[in-house]
Amino acid sequence: MFDGISIQLLMGQLLIGLINGSFYAMLSMGLAIIFGLMHVVNFAHGAQYMLGAFIAWLLLNTLGINYWGALFIAPVVVAIFGMVMERLVLKPIHHLDHLYGLLATYAVTLIVEGLIRQQYGSSGLPYSSPIPGGVNLGFMFLPWYRLWVVLFSFAMCLGTWYLIEHTKLGSYLRAANENPEIVESFGINVPRMITLTYAFGVGLAGLSGVLAAPIYQVSPSMGSSLMIVIFAVVVIGGMGSIMGAILTGYLLGVVEGLTKVFYPEGANLVIFVIMILALILRPQGLFSKKEGA
Amino acid sequence: MSSETAKAPLLQVENLNAWYAESQALHGMNFEVPEGELVTLIGRNGAGKSTTLRSIMGIVRKRKGSIRFRGAELIGRQTYEIARQGIAYCPEERAIFASLSVRENLGLPPVLSAGGSSDEELLEQFPNLRARQNSMGTMLSGGEQQMLAIARILRTGSRFLLLDEPSEGLAPVVVKEIGQQILRLKQRGYTILLVEQNLKFAQMVADRHVVVEHGQVVDVLAADQLQANMARVKTYLGV
Numbered sequence: 001m002f003d004g005i006s007i008q009l010l011m012g013q014l015l016i017g018l019i020n021g022s023f024y025a026m027l028s029m030g031l032a033i034i035f036g037l038m039h040v041v042n043f044a045h046g047a048q049y050m051l052g053a054f055i056a057w058l059l060l061n062t063l064g065i066n067y068w069g070a071l072f073i074a075p076v077v078v079a080i081f082g083m084v085m086e087r088l089v090l091k092p093i094h095h096l097d098h099l100y101g102l103l104a105t106y107a108v109t110l111i112v113e114g115l116i117r118q119q120y121g122s123s124g125l126p127y128s129s130p131i132p133g134g135v136n137l138g139f140m141f142l143p144w145y146r147l148w149v150v151l152f153s154f155a156m157c158l159g160t161w162y163l164i165e166h167t168k169l170g171s172y173l174r175a176a177n178e179n180p181e182i183v184e185s186f187g188i189n190v191p192r193m194i195t196l197t198y199a200f201g202v203g204l205a206g207l208s209g210v211l212a213a214p215i216y217q218v219s220p221s222m223g224s225s226l227m228i229v230i231f232a233v234v235v236i237g238g239m240g241s242i243m244g245a246i247l248t249g250y251l252l253g254v255v256e257g258l259t260k261v262f263y264p265e266g267a268n269l270v271i272f273v274i275m276i277l278a279l280i281l282r283p284q285g286l287f288s289k290k291e292g293a
Numbered sequence: 294m295s296s297e298t299a300k301a302p303l304l305q306v307e308n309l310n311a312w313y314a315e316s317q318a319l320h321g322m323n324f325e326v327p328e329g330e331l332v333t334l335i336g337r338n339g340a341g342k343s344t345t346l347r348s349i350m351g352i353v354r355k356r357k358g359s360i361r362f363r364g365a366e367l368i369g370r371q372t373y374e375i376a377r378q379g380i381a382y383c384p385e386e387r388a389i390f391a392s393l394s395v396r397e398n399l400g401l402p403p404v405l406s407a408g409g410s411s412d413e414e415l416l417e418q419f420p421n422l423r424a425r426q427n428s429m430g431t432m433l434s435g436g437e438q439q440m441l442a443i444a445r446i447l448r449t450g451s452r453f454l455l456l457d458e459p460s461e462g463l464a465p466v467v468v469k470e471i472g473q474q475i476l477r478l479k480q481r482g483y484t485i486l487l488v489e490q491n492l493k494f495a496q497m498v499a500d501r502h503v504v505v506e507h508g509q510v511v512d513v514l515a516a517d518q519l520q521a522n523m524a525r526v527k528t529y530l531g532v
Contacts, residue, residue, distance in 0.1 A: 174390065
């Protein structure tokens with residue numbers, strides 16, 4: 001196809017790009033939902049993603065609950081953790097500058113990661129694939145589990161987008177993003193909506209963690225290493241833009257994968273180069289409807 | 294002793310003080326709104342009229358004194374709890390949601406009690422909105438936005454409306470239409486507390502005028518007393 005580049009390598013990296021993009025999309029979507037309503041840059045998102053993976057590992061190794069059970073239980077547990085965190089940490093500082101929210105969630109990240117590291121070490125724990133095997137497409141081998149992750153996360157993103165953009169519940173959320181005081185003056189319990197929205201965003205991070213457990217090592221730092229990229233995705237897509245976060249997540253995953261094929265040295269940098277260009281040329285984000293930054 | 298028992302007012306505001314951060318905006322407001330009446334708060338810019346409405350709704354949270362609605366104290370309650378008592382608020386800036394269509398804007402407030410208008414009733418009452426249902430909220434003209442802002446709060450079933458300057462920035466013909474809509478609401482038994490700077494508009498619709506200056510009530514005039522006291526009122530308003 002291209003000089004020195006086999007179709008196997010290209011398709012393989014495209015698949016890895018899609019898988020990474022799936023995680024980027026789900027995580028940045030949760031982050032965008034939280035930022036949209038609360039204007040909190042949730043730095044704990046990576047730790048909450050890691051918690052999802054760890055809870056899945058714990059459920060399997062202590063209670064014998066398999067992946068499919070964990071896929072439901074772990075996000076709920078992480079969401080409950082999010083609710084408690086919102087009430088105890090974020091609500092008291094809601095009226096302060098947004099920087100305090102970022103610092104507080106960063107502190108939670110350090111505490112959660114530290115506790116997990118102390119208990120389970122930092123080397124990473126294995127989690128076997130719940131759908132072993134795959135299909136040989138001729139030009140590449142496609143593992144079933146990876147196909148499941150791409151399809152499931154795509155369905156989750158689409159479902160969440162539909163919920164927010166096309167349902168009554170979503171219209172409350174979009175309205176509260178614009179003017180929470182007026183939405184509350186209609187008799188809607190906005191403080192509870194904020195708690196539940198945070199829990200939902202955090203639950204999405206937990207769900208991503210469960211999906212990630214069989215692909216990556218379950219380790220305390222698995223979220224932190226991803227978070228920098230996720231923030232770049234959200235900035236490029238447009239802070240608070242749900243569809244922007246989803247599309248940018250997939251797009252950047254694929255761009256990163258293709259860069260590994262054509263210019264491997266630049267693979268770790270390409271997302272940040274795009275972020276800088278986006279900030280210069282369209283600071284409000286590629287998919288934001290707002291004019292200017 | 295009189296055989297007549299005085300009817301308790303729907304809303305009683307006593308010694309209401311309110312602050313934006315450290316800056317005090319209301320300095321002991323006292324007034325009442327009897328059930329079924331349309332009362333205006335009139336006064337010049339910055340007198341504290343809008344702050345009074347925002348304080349009643351709990352949007353201005355730092356407040357002291359007493360606000361009783363149907364005898365129940367509102368101070369200390371959250372905004373959504375106050376709305377659920379049966380009070381609806383239409384803000385000065387109209388607060389039409391840009392990310393929502395007209396239909397979504399209209400359908401946003403939940404039905405809190407029986408007697409709220411259905412979507413179809415609202416579209417009949419505000420026919421201009423029917424043709425614009427699928428437009429985004431902010432694509433409407435100022436007058437249409439004001440109609441939408443008033444229409445959507447009628448969904449909730451609340452019988453006490455707080456309307457903040459519905460005539461502001463609108464063409465005279467639209468102001469007249471808004472005035473007629475408000476009069477119709479009054480005829481349907483709604484109690485209305487209206488903030489207004491447009492004296493002519495206030496005169497057209499009100500039963501009673503509460504004059505506000507420097508965060509205090511300085512005069513209360515029945516509608517039929519306004520003309521006789523016009524010179525004094527104009528001094529208050531600075532016109």
